[in-house]
Amino acid sequence: MIRKLIGFCCLFPQLLSAQYLPGKNYPQGYFRNPLNVPIVLAGNFGELRPNHFHSGMDIKTQQRENLPVHAAADGYVSRISVSHAGYGNGLYITHPNGYTTVYGHLNRFFPALEQYVKQKAYEQESWAMDIRIPPNMFPVKKGDFVAWSGNTGGSAGPHLHFEIRNTQTEKPLNPLLFGFDVPDTRAPEVYRIAVYNMDKSIYEQQPLMVGVKKVNGEYVTTTPLVKVRASQAGIGLNALDRQSNSTNPNGIYEVMLFDNDIPNEAFQLDDIGYEETRYLNAHIDYKVKKGGGPFIQLVFSLPGNKLNIYHDIKGDGTIDLSDGAPHHIKLLVKDAYGNSSTVKFDLQQAGEAPPDPPCANTMYPESRNIFENNWVEFFLDEAALYDRICFRYTEIPSMNPKAWSNIYHLHTPLIPIHNEFDLRLKANKMVPLELQHKIVMVRSGMGESVSGTTLENGWYKGRFRDFGDFHLEVDTTAPKIAVLGAVKNGANLAKAAKLAFSMNDNSGIESYRAELDGHWLMLSRKSNVLTYTFDEHCSPGAHTLKLTVTDIAGNTGTHVLTFNR
Secondary structure, rough: HHHHHHHHHHHHHHHHHHHHHOOOOOOOOOOOOOOOOOOOEEOOOOEEEOOOOOOOOEEOOOOOOOOOOOOOOEEEEEEEEEOOOOOOEEEEEEOOOEEEEEEEEEEEOOOHHHHHHHHHHHOOOOOOEEEOOOOOOOOEEEOOOOEEEOOOOOOOOOEEEEEEEOOOOOOOOOOOHHHOOOOOOOOOEEEEEEEEEOOOOOHEEEOOEEEEEEEEEEEEEEEEEEEEEEOEEEEEEEEEEEOOOOOOOOOOEEEEEEOOOOEEEEEEOOOOOOHHHHHHHEOOOOHHHOOOOOOOOEEOOOOOOOOOOEEEOOOOEEEOOOOOOOOOOOOOOOOOOOOOEEEEEEEEEEEOOOOOOOOOOEEOOOOOOOEEEOOOOEEOOOOOOOEEOOOEEEOOOOOOOEOOOOOOEEOOOOOOOEEEEEEEEOOOOOHHHHHHHHHEEEEEEOOEEEOOOOEEEOOEEEEEEEEEEEEEEEOOOOOOEOOOOOOOOOOOOOOOOEEEEEEEEOOOEEEEEEEOOOOOOOOOEEEOOEEOOOOOOOOEEEEEEEEEEEHHHHHHOEEEEEEEE
16 A cells, blocks of 8 residues: 555656646657667757757767767658758658658768768759758668768767657657657756746846755755745746766756646746747746856746747746735646656745836837937847847947947847847948948947948948947958968878868858869868868869858958869
8 A cells, every 4th residue: 555655646746747738649669769879868858058949869979970870760861951050960851650850960971862962062062051852762761870970060079969850840849758768767956946026027127046955855945935025926947857877967848836736837848949949038037047147947938938838727827925925836847757856935925026217218028119319220020029128228439449330238138139130330430432341240248249231321230139239340351261280282182081271250251162173162161160071073183272261241261272182
């Protein structure tokens, strides 16, 4: 009887979740491990990343490259993507059961596919590409070798990025819900909770941060009774998850909020499309994170948040404290394998928060917001803001000798913007005709970004996705190119396998083009390093390789290398 009771207690959190949240009916065991080594995760689905949710499993490749990658199930190669960012070399296999698997950061594809991709590159004269492939061209069986693992694209170390997508919607799904053998008996770890005044904008307040500790298997706040100056409160939490065979701090799967034992609100991290992944910045307290704090996930939805991960059960995440009584709050935190942790504390109103000071320029979510004066103009569309802000603007003279405008402080980079927006600035001194097409717009403040500009009726227009400090600058400096490995003109490269170049620029690289003896040559890119792997396009004999790099201001750098094979 005692054993049965213990078993019921272990299952109770899962039963609660299944009662109130939609169940998942994904096929179990249909997909195999795409590698021949055990699955050890460096990252999981829903893990919080800068400006996006992680969309799959990052599988460790034992700190090695070129492990064989296998088709997870029968299907056909339906797409290939090649880029210096993102997934680098990415392979997509469409399966007959309505799902597509994605394999990212690959070094090479299987020989026939590798040759096909190279042929397309030379036809298009572009190494970067996104190719849709007919169903009958490259069919595969479950377990077929399809690629070698690698470290291409936006990868900081060797691993395989693996996704399962709904073929029809193209939305990535949580692979850990498909029955992969990933040992996991570890419950999520919770570090702190945050309490918000729901009558205020999240960007016009500082949350009350409360630490937690584990007592008798449950997390409790360090202060048992948490008092807050708000009649309507919302909850956020800082938590992560680890698997049994990995120490990597990965993401949680689900949180359910209870108010006096009544389920109020929950979220599940599954089925998040690429068109909505940037809403991560609305799911977290962006201001806290951007200011150097931890990831705080909100168990309520901001007004401009369009994510479909939230489930209003018997509330919307708002806790009504106006009765003055302590409310018994519980958070049930789960991973994809059903391991759960519980956080318990009491929450009570302790007076009203002071009203916000008057605001001269309030900007609202789900509204068009415009700012304009004699020097600055911008427009934010309805999707740009997640919560209201009191927009603040100042300007100061620039001490930069390359600047052609004042510095314009547009609010603060601590506030997220969902969409790119056009920003128009005027120069505060006459720009000579020969420099007008060399003007770039620079944003500083918590990192720097640069945009090329177009001149429209006296206004220089750039495009950005963050607030910050902006000014106009002239860029007449050409990109710098260097041959890596101390290769000099006239070198004998008969025994060399590769040839690599670095490219650097102040404002940013726009494009590059390599020609061998006057014909386009395919150079792959990793960050700002370009590599040519010697192949049939470079026959024995003397050769001239010309590399041209163009920056966003239109400045061009050229490097010519002569060598023998």
